[in-house]
Amino acid sequence: EIVMTQSPATLSVSPGERATLSCRASQSVSSNLAWYQHKPGQAPRLLIYDASTRATGIPARFSGSGSGTEFTLTISSLQSEDFAVYYCQQYDNWPLYTFGQGTKLEI
Amino acid sequence: EVQVVESGGGLVQPGGSLRLSCAASGFTFSVFWMSWARQAPGKGLEWVANIKEDGSEKYYVDSVKGRFTISRDNAKKSLYLQMNNLRAEDTAVYYCARVEGYCSSTSCYKYFDYWGQGTLVTVSS
Numbered sequence: 001e002i003v004m005t006q007s008p009a010t011l012s013v014s015p016g017e018r019a020t021l022s023c024r025a026s027q028s029v030s031s032n033l034a035w036y037q038h039k040p041g042q043a044p045r046l047l048i049y050d051a052s053t054r055a056t057g058i059p060a061r062f063s064g065s066g067s068g069t070e071f072t073l074t075i076s077s078l079q080s081e082d083f084a085v086y087y088c089q090q091y092d093n094w095p096l097y098t099f100g101q102g103t104k105l106e107i
Numbered sequence: 108e109v110q111v112v113e114s115g116g117g118l119v120q121p122g123g124s125l126r127l128s129c130a131a132s133g134f135t136f137s138v139f140w141m142s143w144a145r146q147a148p149g150k151g152l153e154w155v156a157n158i159k160e161d162g163s164e165k166y167y168v169d170s171v172k173g174r175f176t177i178s179r180d181n182a183k184k185s186l187y188l189q190m191n192n193l194r195a196e197d198t199a200v201y202y203c204a205r206v207e208g209y210c211s212s213t214s215c216y217k218y219f220d221y222w223g224q225g226t227l228v229t230v231s232s
Binding site for chain 1: 216224
């Protein structure tokens with residue numbers, strides 16, 4: 001099983017600041033990595049796939065980078081609606097998926 | 108507009124059964140793999156099961172193998188999850204998700220592009 005580890009568990013930032021979230025895989029997943037945003041009571045939302053491709057309708061302030069075992073999600077200038085939990089997910093071992101444990105982005 | 112809407116959650120006793128449904132609209136259901144995922148209280152997301160477009164291939168996380176069965180009815184644009192012998196640790200919000208991506212000659216690389224809002228399953232006596 002590929003284990004995904006996210007850091008930090010909680011990130012406290014202010015609106016307008018830059019946020020950098022990390023995700024590490026226990027073995028290489030190439031670029032087969034997605035990022036999701038999840039707010040309480042809502043459907044999770046796909047942000048990034050293939051490590052760096054923004055999904056349809058996702059603002060340009062969200063960017064993804066990395067390959068192999070180290071990945072980063074960057075939010076360039078935080079808006080109030082960006083405070084949520086963010087998950088990375090590997091699909092290199094498809095059809096078996098694993099998620100990271102999540103990073104909570106809070107004010 | 109692509110939509111998936113889950114239903115069927117509720118309170119069930121340990122050892123009991125429950126069947127979840129997911130109604131799809133706004134896309135050609137029969138050409139997409141579909142998945143179930145869940146989130147236990149205070150925990151992160153966990154993938155549960157996948158099913159191929161025609162239902163001929165199904166995959167499960169180890170913790171539900173032999174107890175859960177994923178199925179679909181393409182004519183009704185619906186996805187199902189039959190859950191038997193439920194345990195307290197199955198308590199979670201269950202999400203239906205559409206699977207998107209591509210396949211090469213050797214493998215496929217697919218992620219979840221649309222999710223529902225979930226349905227809560229509580230296993231308790």
